[in-house]
Amino acid sequence: MTSDYHHISVLGDEVIKYLQPQAGQNFIDCTLGGGGHTERILEETGPKGRVLAFELDQRAVEASRLRLKKYQNRLIIIQDSYVHLKEIAKRKDFKPIQGIVFDLGLSSDQLDRADRGFxxxxxxxxxxxxxxxxxxxxxxxxxxxxxxxxxxxxxxxxxxxxxxxxxxxxxxxxxxxxxxxxxxxxxxxxxxxxxxxxxxxxxxxxxxxxxxxxxxxxxxxxxxxxxELDNISKALPQAFDILEPGGRIAVISFHSLEDRIVKQYFKQMSLDCICPPESPICNCGNKPKVKIITKKSIKPSAQEISTNWRSRSAKLRVVEKIS
Ligand SMILES: C[S@@+](CC[C@H](N)C(=O)[O-])C[C@H]1O[C@@H](n2cnc3c(N)ncnc32)[C@H](O)[C@@H]1O
Structure with missing residues (x-):
């Protein structure tokens, strides 16, 4: 059986560099698509590390099942929205979780198939x-x-x-x-x-x-x-909740509206003081919950853009959970 599904993963090397998957660790891919990021993570976490992957699109689920057949013992694919991330990870008893990746937007396969209407x-x-x-x-x-x-x-x-x-x-x-x-x-x-x-x-x-x-x-x-914007706003706090301390969240966004939501959430979670601006001294007792790993968003290299034009607007942001 073959699949004519197509999509080239964006910022694949950078996702691995920043998520730092190690042998035996568990990761969640919230947007499986053609399985490119998941495959890279499964390669790094073998022989026992697992991936729980979410995907809504039936064609993508089927194509990824086929592509990642050899990893089937370490891969759980759920055809559902990542907005149910926390509930499903809990139901599957999927833990401890060292990293979560979101590659937002749509795949080339979806964009290029006239019948999808994108x-x-x-x-x-x-x-x-x-x-x-x-x-x-x-x-x-x-x-x-x-x-x-x-x-x-x-x-x-x-x-x-x-x-x-x-x-x-x-x-x-x-x-x-x-x-x-x-x-x-x-x-x-x-x-x-x-x-x-x-x-x-x-x-x-x-x-x-x-x-x-x-x-x-x-x-x-x-x-x-x-x-889409609602989903990412609802999913980021869930990702934080289920992640182990020291674990990382990586988000690739493709337009400013998504990127703004991600940037603001990460910034809010990284603050050490949340007192109102008029307060003369800090008495909130707040502690930062994440460390921002990418001070500026990471963009695809000129070389990546030259081989995959659709990567040009991608921005990657990463945080690490402190507690
Ligand atoms: C850019 S593609 C991901 C590509 C993938 N990272 C790869 O390497 O092949 C985004 C995918 O996210 C899926 N998606 C979008 N919103 C989703 C949601 N709320 N829950 C699960 N999947 C979603 C889309 O169907 C699409 O296949």
């Missing part, structure tokens, strides 16, 4: 769910049925979309006509044409734009469909 370059239905079984809300439902205010909110918060009023108002007007037609399945290409129409941009002038005018709108829809 790419504005394709003609699949506007779907964008990581897991087509457990998730019911599709991007198409948001575009066609959410109120203008809700569209404004996600375009602002999750996409930092420019001309946001014009876009939300334009979509609400455009969809009235769309919904009157017999053809009710919304394709990515139709939606992109609608956005270009709303912004009065001709297909022929797209070359002028550094990034496609639909990029931020697609990002906002994807984040909303998959509750």
């Amino acid at each position: 790419s504005f370059k394709d003609h699949g239905s506007l779907d964008m769910r990581f897991d087509e079984k457990s998730q019911t809300l599709k991007a198409e439902d948001i575009v066609l049925y959410w109120s203008k205010d809700d569209l404004l909110k996600i375009f602002r918060e999750y996409g930092e979309v420019k001309q946001v009023e014009r876009v939300a108002q334009g979509i609400v007007a455009w969809r009235e006509t769309f919904l009157k037609q017999k053809q009710k399945k919304l394709k990515t290409s139709m939606f992109v044409s609608a956005i270009l129409g709303i912004l009065n941009i001709k297909e022929s002038s797209l070359k002028r734009f550094r990034i496609h005018p639909a990029t931020q709108i697609f990002q906002a829809l994807r984040i909303a469909v998959n509750s």
